[in-house]
Amino acid sequence: MSRSQRIVAIVKALLDNPASVLSLGEFAKGLDAAKSTLSEDIAVVREAFSAVRAGVIETVPGPAGGVRYLPSRSREDVKTLVSNLCLALSAPDRILPGEFVYMTDLVFSPAWAGAMGEVFATRFRSSQAQYVLTVETKGIPVALCTARCLGVPLAVCRRDSVPTEGPALSINYVSGSSRRIQTMSLPKRALARDSRVLIVDDFMKGGGTARGMTELVSEFGAAVAGIAVLIEMEYPQKKLVKDYFSLAVLHAVDESQHNIDVRPSPKIDEI
Amino acid sequence: MSRSQRIVAIVKALLDNPASVLSLGEFAKGLDAAKSTLSEDIAVVREAFSAVRAGVIETVPGPAGGVRYLPSRSREDVKTLVSNLCLALSAPDRILPGEFVYMTDLVFSPAWAGAMGEVFATRFRSSQAQYVLTVETKGIPVALCTARCLGVPLAVCRRDSVPTEGPALSINYVSGSSRRIQTMSLPKRALARDSRVLIVDDFMKGGGTARGMTELVSEFGAAVAGIAVLIEMEYPQKKLVKDYFSLAVLHAVDESQHNIDVRPSPKIDEI
Structure with a gap:
């Protein structure tokens, strides 16, 4: 050879x-x-x-x-990547009834999920996370790619516990935006006690889901090593979790003007 | 340089x-x-x-x-990989109440999902699939990795349609094992007409879920390019779909004997 x-x-x-x-x-x-x-x-x-x-x-x-x-990405590289993400997300035909933004193609894209996973891994390399935790469904691709880059297992919270996953720990939590009570559960085998867990999700509005995952982590006797989301909404500005990292901020969706205002998050400078 | x-x-x-x-x-x-x-x-x-x-x-x-x-894997390589998978799955402490087998750690493992995605891509390289389709939740990692290896987008069916994904096509289907009527839906934007779709999932019992995805694909005016699952159960032997590929066959779970009988699928010779 x-x-x-x-x-x-x-x-x-x-x-x-x-x-x-x-x-x-x-x-x-x-x-x-x-x-x-x-x-x-x-x-x-x-x-x-x-x-x-x-x-x-x-x-x-x-x-x-x-x-x-x-795997690691320079800050410059991340800035370019996130600008491209914002550009892709701003396409007016992404506006859905109810002023939601269609992001499904991007969060399920292997290329985007892979790149974003490298960015999260770069930001949280030194967090000593031993697991990545997300909640079904749209957070799974980027969480999987983050876990891959960090060389740690992925654990996925479910909305219901399922018999094929065995005994599970469940919590109720209040959604930060709709104020509704919801449930999430995680198989008892999914996380080890005293471990460090990086929480990853695709989207944060009020932070209720991230807060729920934080509480679930502590029910397992584990510690949160960080929280990372792809996109956060500007409002409500007061989130239910304090420290988190985001790549982009969704400022406004205006259906009548066919306008989506999404910009890189100032938190990218943490990289 | x-x-x-x-x-x-x-x-x-x-x-x-x-x-x-x-x-x-x-x-x-x-x-x-x-x-x-x-x-x-x-x-x-x-x-x-x-x-x-x-x-x-x-x-x-x-x-x-x-x-x-x-990405491609030789048949020999696939055989080694699947033997190791069966060995990992046979550990008696995986037996759950109801004689289910705990597989969550393997299906969510970035390394396993990546390797299995390469195997599925090798098998279906020539199928000219333009999408990979799965259903939430446990099929997502291997489906994402398959899509990545094939260079195509991933689409994910949901159990309920969600407002953040816009207009969706829904179907009802009968689960092959429990005979219950279930619903799955897919955003209208997720698949293009006349496209070819590779269906990927983690597990097949009666084949009802795969059959449901097949029907959903045809509702979109698209065609099924293939069906691939990680593990199929030996029984019921008559599945609701005809042609499918599997990596391993779960023959029996015996709680009293602490025994899980899972073996490589004869279908790996198709590679």
Whole structure:
């Protein structure tokens, strides 16, 4: 195998397993090369990732050590991405009866969900989250992609508990916008005690759903490592959760003027 | 930039955009290299992918041409993967009250969903699907990953229609196992007429849900390009849909013997 071929194989393995430590020994076996040769290959890969700003290749020392890929996006890159998101969301034909905005195609798009998952992972890399938690349905794609980039499992709250998921913890919570009482539940096996949990969702209005997930996390004896949403509504300005991260703010939807006012969130500067 | 650095950048771009044609011109601009140089780089990448069986790098000729990455798994690789899946699913502590099997951690695992999505994409590459369709909730991760590998959008049926998704088409269908009448709905914007749709789900018992999705697809004036499920139950043997692909078969769950009998599906030989 040539160096170029080994490099292709190494990059493929790293990108397929974000945030996982791949040992030099495994590479050596799989690629039939000496560890010293592979160390040189990995140095080349690391430099190239840094040169093209394609994320971070990190060397992990010690007996359980090796190398891992941490997907990450620069602030500039995030700004471009979110501008494009706002542009896509502003298309007047997205206005639905009731002045809702049709976002389903974007939240279920593999490409968008993947990119947004990288952004959330970049923002919450240092939060030491051991799980990503979302609630069905539209938050699942971006939550899955965030979990993938952080190398942690995904847990999904349901509106009802279902027999195929076994014993579950349920809570009632008050929706921040409609003030209605709702239920969400999570299988008892889904989260470990004393773990750290990153909450991810597609949309925040009053923050009631995020607050409900926060309470559910604490019922599990776990801690919230952060809250991330794709889009928040400007109103109500007072949300039911304090610290959260958002990518875009929906300021207004005006059906008569065919206008959707959605802009990048000032919180992007946290990246 | 050295050849090694260019190769890293090319592989990253290809893997980040499966099934999308990336033009040589864009690479040339982004990497500040001549097209002839890039052609050589891409030839190296293609050979390396083939040597390490990491999927297919395809050159697309013509003015809109370029190069694309098609994730694919060999039959041998799929057999290993599915054996590991069956092993994971057989753990006796997965047995739930009512002789259900806890699978939530696996279906929501980013790594498993990603791998299974590659398998489904390999099987249905030639189906010319333009959408992947699933129903909330547990089918979403593998359906999203399949859609990503095929380079097509994901559409998700809901149990209820929701105002944030606009006008929706709803159908009633009879669950194949419980014989209960259920409803599923899909936003009118989610599928285009005359398109081809690959149906993906995590589990099939009687096939009622898959049958329901089939009917919904035909209500949209679209055609079913295939049906893929992760796990099917052996009984009832007569399913409500005829042609479908599955990875594993759940033969029996015996609570008193602490035994789950789940085996690779004979259908994996279709790969």
